[in-house]
Amino acid sequence: MNRARPRSSRLWQILLSHFRQMKGGLLLSAACMLGLSATEVLAPWPVKIVFDHVLLQKPLSARLAFLGGLHQAGRVGFLVAVSLMIFLIALLRGSFSYCQFYMTSRIGSQAVYILRRELFAHIQRLSLGFHARAASGELLTKVATDTDTLRDVFTNWGLTFAGQLLTLLGMFVVMFVLNWKLTLIVVATFPLLVYALLYLFREIKASARRQREREGRIAARISEMLTAVPLVQAYGRESYEAQRFDTESAETLREGVRTARMEAAANRSVELISALGTWAAVLVGGLQILEGAMMPGELLIFTSYLTSMYKPIRNLARLSTRFSKAMVSANRIAELLELEPEVRDAPGAIQAGRLEGHIEFDRVSFDYGDGRRVLRDLSFTIGPGQRVALLGSSGVGKSTIVNLLLRFYDPSAGRVLVDGTDIRRYTQASLRDQIAVVLQDSMLLGTTIWENIAYGKLDATREEIEAAARAANAHDFILQLEHGYDTVVGERGSTLSGGQRRRIAIARALVRDASILILDEPLAGLDVESEAKVRAALTSLMAGRTCLTITHDLRAAADADLILLLNESWRGSSSKGGTKTSWSTAGSTGSSMKSGSPRCL
Numbered sequence: 001m002n003r004a005r006p007r008s009s010r011l012w013q014i015l016l017s018h019f020r021q022m023k024g025g026l027l028l029s030a031a032c033m034l035g036l037s038a039t040e041v042l043a044p045w046p047v048k049i050v051f052d053h054v055l056l057q058k059p060l061s062a063r064l065a066f067l068g069g070l071h072q073a074g075r076v077g078f079l080v081a082v083s084l085m086i087f088l089i090a091l092l093r094g095s096f097s098y099c100q101f102y103m104t105s106r107i108g109s110q111a112v113y114i115l116r117r118e119l120f121a122h123i124q125r126l127s128l129g130f131h132a133r134a135a136s137g138e139l140l141t142k143v144a145t146d147t148d149t150l151r152d153v154f155t156n157w158g159l160t161f162a163g164q165l166l167t168l169l170g171m172f173v174v175m176f177v178l179n180w181k182l183t184l185i186v187v188a189t190f191p192l193l194v195y196a197l198l199y200l201f202r203e204i205k206a207s208a209r210r211q212r213e214r215e216g217r218i219a220a221r222i223s224e225m226l227t228a229v230p231l232v233q234a235y236g237r238e239s240y241e242a243q244r245f246d247t248e249s250a251e252t253l254r255e256g257v258r259t260a261r262m263e264a265a266a267n268r269s270v271e272l273i274s275a276l277g278t279w280a281a282v283l284v285g286g287l288q289i290l291e292g293a294m295m296p297g298e299l300l301i302f303t304s305y306l307t308s309m310y311k312p313i314r315n316l317a318r319l320s321t322r323f324s325k326a327m328v329s330a331n332r333i334a335e336l337l338e339l340e341p342e343v344r345d346a347p348g349a350i351q352a353g354r355l356e357g358h359i360e361f362d363r364v365s366f367d368y369g370d371g372r373r374v375l376r377d378l379s380f381t382i383g384p385g386q387r388v389a390l391l392g393s394s395g396v397g398k399s400t401i402v403n404l405l406l407r408f409y410d411p412s413a414g415r416v417l418v419d420g421t422d423i424r425r426y427t428q429a430s431l432r433d434q435i436a437v438v439l440q441d442s443m444l445l446g447t448t449i450w451e452n453i454a455y456g457k458l459d460a461t462r463e464e465i466e467a468a469a470r471a472a473n474a475h476d477f478i479l480q481l482e483h484g485y486d487t488v489v490g491e492r493g494s495t496l497s498g499g500q501r502r503r504i505a506i507a508r509a510l511v512r513d514a515s516i517l518i519l520d521e522p523l524a525g526l527d528v529e530s531e532a533k534v535r536a537a538l539t540s541l542m543a544g545r546t547c548l549t550i551t552h553d554l555r556a557a558a559d560a561d562l563i564l565l566l567n568e569s570w571r572g573s574s575s576k577g578g579t580k581t582s583w584s585t586a587g588s589t590g591s592s593m594k595s596g597s598p599r600c601l
Helices: 009-021 023-042 045-055 062-071 075-125 128-133 136-156 158-178 180-187 190-227 229-234 238-290 296-337 398-405 428-432 449-454 462-471 475-480 498-512 528-542
Strands: 359-367 373-382 387-391 413-418 435-438 516-520 546-551 562-568 579-585
Touching: 009 023, 009 075, 009 296, 023 075, 023 158, 045 075, 045 296, 075 136, 075 296, 136 190, 136 296, 158 180, 158 296, 180 238, 180 296, 190 238, 190 296, 238 296, 359 398, 373 398, 373 413, 387 398, 398 413, 398 516, 398 546, 435 498, 449 462, 449 498, 462 475, 462 498, 462 528, 475 498, 498 528, 516 528
Parallel strands: 387 546, 387 562, 435 516, 516 546
Antiparallel strands: 359 373, 359 413, 562 579
C-alpha cells in the first residue's frame, strides 16, 4: 500500500457534509461556548468585590458603579448579594458546560458513525486485488479503532478548544485593562510555552504514528491466529505463537511508554513555565500593592486569571497526545478513502438483465502485477447451459478464469464476453447477480441457517428458502437441528460438518436462480455418504445453467459436457510463460480437440 501522504479530500467531504446537516446543533454549541467563556471571565470578580469593597471597604471604581445601589444597602446585604453572584455564575457555567459537552459529543459521535459507515462501505467496494494484499487486522483497526480515536478530536477539541481560546482572549483583555505591566510579564512566558509544546507535539505525533502502525500489526496477528487455532494446536505451536505475539506487543508497549513520557514532559514544562509566570506576576503585583498602585483584589483577579489561562494550556499538553493520535488516524483513514477500486463500472455501464449464459474468452492474457503471466492469449467458448470442467494442477489459472468472469479483475489483454457483450460494459452488480458461486470452503456467516441461505437472494420468501434446501438435500438435516432453520451456526459454519456446509452453500446458490454457476472443488474433502448427497444436490443446481466446475479430480468432471485442461508450460523467464490448454468432450478417448491441437499460450 502506498505510504505517501494521502490527500484527505474525501475524508473532509464526508465530515463537512455531516457538519452542514448539523448546523443547528453547532450554532447551539457555539452559543454555549460564548456563554461559558463569559462566565469563566466573570468568575473571579465577585471575590475581588468582596475582598476590596466589603472587607477593605474601598470605594467602588467607575467600572463597578452599576453596583452602587447594592453597596448602599449595607455591608451584610452587599456581601450576601455578591456572594450569591458566585453561585449564580457557577450555575450558569455548569449549564453552559453541560450543554456544550453534550452537543459536541453528540455531533462527534454521529460524525464517527457516518465516517465508519462510509469507510466500511468503501472497503467493500475495493477490488479483490486490494483485499488480497491488505491485512484484515489492519483494516479492522482502521474501521473500529482509528474512527473511534477521531471522537476525541470532536469531543475534546473543536468548539471546546475554540471556547478555551476565546476565554483566554477575554481574560487577556481584562488583565491588560487592569494592569498592562503584569500582563506583559505573563506574555513573556508564552514563547517558552509555544516552543516546548510544538517540539514535544512533533515528537508525540511521530511516536503516535509508530504506535498505531504496531497496533495494526498486532490486530492483524490476532485476526490471523484466531482463524489458525486448529493449525497452531495441531502442531503444538502455542508457545511459539505466544512468543511472537509477545515480541510485537513489547514493541507497542515501548512506543506507548515513550509517548507517555513525552506527554509527561509536556505537562511538566507547562507547570514550570506557568509557575514562573505566576511567581513573577505575584512579586511585581505585591510590590505595586505596597506602593499603593494596585488594589489587593486586582491581584487576586490576576492570579485567578493566570491559573485559568494556564489551565487550558496544560490541557493542550495533555490533549496533544490524543490530538496526535487522532491526526495519525485521520491520515490512515484518508489514505484508505482515497484508494479507488482497480475494477470499476465504465461510464454508461448497462444492466445485465437475465442472461442466457453464453461465455467467451477472446485472447485473454492476465498477470497479478508481478510480471508472471498466469494466462496468455487464452480463447474458448461455452454455450448456454453447457457444463464445463476446468482441470489442471494448482497455479495454472483455473481460479483466475473464474475471477475474470466474476470481474474481480480485468484482463491485461483480450476480452471476456457474456451473451456476446464485453462484461466491462455491464455494471458489476448486475453481472454478479446472474452468477452463483459455491466455494470449496463453503463459507457461512455466523447467523441463522435461514439467513445464510437467503444471502443468495435477500428478498427470498420462506417457501423459496425451504424449496432450495430440499433441492440441495439439506432440508431433512436442518429440521433435525434444535431450532431448525433458525439455528445459529458458528463462525464460518464451524458447528456444521463439511457436507452440511456444502449443501447449505448449494441451497444459497439455488435460491439465487442465476444463469451462470461456478463450482470450486464441490466434492473435495467429503466422505462417501456426504459426497453422494452433495452430488445429488449439484444435479438439481446445475440443471439448465451454464456451469464451470474447478476441480483436480477427473471423477468430478465425469458429467461435464466439455473439459478444459490447463497445464503449466513455463520455459525460461516468466515473461515467456504461459498456459497450455486443450478442449475435449467428456468421456472421449485420446484428445478430441476443439479448434485443432493444443495451443501454447
